[in-house]
Amino acid sequence: MENKAEIEALVNEIIGRVADKWTMVVLEALEARGTMRFTELSQEIPEISQKMLTKTVRQMERDGLVSRKVYAVIPPKVEYTLTALGHGLSEAFCGVWIWAEKNHAKIHEARRKFDVKAAR
Amino acid sequence: MENKAEIEALVNEIIGRVADKWTMVVLEALEARGTMRFTELSQEIPEISQKMLTKTVRQMERDGLVSRKVYAVIPPKVEYTLTALGHGLSEAFCGVWIWAEKNHAKIHEARRKFDVKAAR
DNA sequence: ATCTATACTTCCCTGCAGGAGAGTAATGGA
DNA sequence: TCCATTACTCTCCTGCAGGGAAGTATAGAT
Numbered sequence: 001m002e003n004k005a006e007i008e009a010l011v012n013e014i015i016g017r018v019a020d021k022w023t024m025v026v027l028e029a030l031e032a033r034g035t036m037r038f039t040e041l042s043q044e045i046p047e048i049s050q051k052m053l054t055k056t057v058r059q060m061e062r063d064g065l066v067s068r069k070v071y072a073v074i075p076p077k078v079e080y081t082l083t084a085l086g087h088g089l090s091e092a093f094c095g096v097w098i099w100a101e102k103n104h105a106k107i108h109e110a111r112r113k114f115d116v117k118a119a120r
Numbered sequence: 121m122e123n124k125a126e127i128e129a130l131v132n133e134i135i136g137r138v139a140d141k142w143t144m145v146v147l148e149a150l151e152a153r154g155t156m157r158f159t160e161l162s163q164e165i166p167e168i169s170q171k172m173l174t175k176t177v178r179q180m181e182r183d184g185l186v187s188r189k190v191y192a193v194i195p196p197k198v199e200y201t202l203t204a205l206g207h208g209l210s211e212a213f214c215g216v217w218i219w220a221e222k223n224h225a226k227i228h229e230a231r232r233k234f235d236v237k238a239a240r
Numbered sequence: 241a242t243c244t245a246t247a248c249t250t251c252c253c254t255g256c257a258g259g260a261g262a263g264t265a266a267t268g269g270a
Numbered sequence: 271t272c273c274a275t276t277a278c279t280c281t282c283c284t285g286c287a288g289g290g291a292a293g294t295a296t297a298g299a300t
Contacts, residue, residue, distance in 0.1 A: 010224050011217065011220040011221055011224060012144075012145065014220045014223075014224050014227060015144060015216060015217070015220050016141045016144075018220075019139045019144070019216070021136045024132075024135060024136075024139070025132065037246085037247090038246075038247055038248080039245095039246065039247080049288065049289055049290075050247085050248075050249095050290095051248095051249085051250090051288070051289075051290090052287085052288060052289085054247080054248060054249080055288090061234065062230065062231050062234040062235075063227050063230055063231060064226060064227055064229070064230025064231070064234075070247095073246095073297095074245090074246085074295080074296045074297050074298080075244080075245040075246035075247080075295095075296075075297080075298095076245090076246045076247045076248075076295090076296090077246075077247085078246085078247065078248090085223060085226055085227070085230070088219060088223065089216075089219060089223075091215075091219075092215040092216045092218070092219035092220075093215070093216060094215070095211075095212040095213070095214070095215045095216075096135060096139070096209075096212045096213060096215075096216065097131065097135070098212070099208060099209060099211075099212035100131040100134045100135050100138075101131055103134075103205060103208065103209075104130050104131060104134050106184060106205055107134060107183050107184055107205070109184070110182065110183055110184025110205070111182050111183060111184070114181065114182040114184075115182075157276085157277090158276075158277055158278080159275095159276070159277080169258065169259055169260075170259095170277085170278075170279095171258070171259075171260090171278095171279085171280095172257085172258060172259085174277080174278065174279080175258090190277095193267090193276095194265080194266045194267045194268085194275085194276085195265095195266075195267075195268095195274085195275040195276040195277080196265090196266090196275090196276045196277050196278075197276075197277085198276085198277065198278090
């Protein structure tokens with residue numbers, strides 16, 4: 001049996017890495033639309049810069065969350081698809097999405113109250 | 121019915137805010153140990169700086185995830201406890217924790233392979 | 241000859257995350 | 271009288287996230 005603290009650190013690292021803003025957004029897009037090209041992704045997520053999209057998608061590839069299929073044509077064509085691991089993560093996050101949808105009103109309400117109190 | 125894109129943006133914002141590194145760690149600590157004082161938290165999470173702990177915990181309070189009970193004594197005593205909302209979030213993340221525990225080996229494996237390939 | 245499309249990379253620049261360390265208020269105990 | 275304790279706050283400082291814009295390779299269309 002491995003060291004408990006070690007596993008915890010690992011899990012923390014993975015969640016920290018995997019649960020960053022852009023990874024989540026790309027994950028969502030790919031889950032919703034299936035296989036997508038680079039340009040399609042950047043159109044689907046207009047707020048992300050090219051640089052960040054490249055970086056995010058590379059990182060996800062490295063982590064085994066997406067597969068990257070390059071066609072040897074000109075102009076280039078590259079397709080991104082979620083792997084089984086990627087689908088699994090997306091499923092795991094499902095609970096969080098649902099929670100967020102259900103509870104965003106409560107959070108806003110809590111913030112409002114807090115801010116009113118703080119203003120005094 | 122509200123605008124779909126608006127809700128999506130809201131959910132994204134909340135997840136982005138709520139799922140940051142320190143919030144997750146504090147959430148986990150409070151879920152595991154129940155009510156904790158400031159110093160206890162910082163001992164439980166030695167990697168966090170005082171500044172960041174204060175900030176994280178304040179933010180969580182504002183979002184209604186934790187409640188803060190101040191005792192009017194000297195030296196000061198402040199207790200932090202998860203609210204129902206906080207417990208709910210922690211529960212929602214449960215799936216992600218489990219996923220991470222189950223799959224960290226696969227991720228490391230994927231990274232190894234990727235790095236070997238990239239080295240060529 | 242020039243333009244376009246695609247999936248990048250590179251460079252430059254700014255702002256903010258976040259660490260380190262010192263300061264603070266108030267009281268009880270040695 | 272001086273120190274320890276607690277939960278902060280404040281200031282200074284560094285490094286990196288990330289945006290914007292330009293550059294690149296290549297071939298087919300005009």
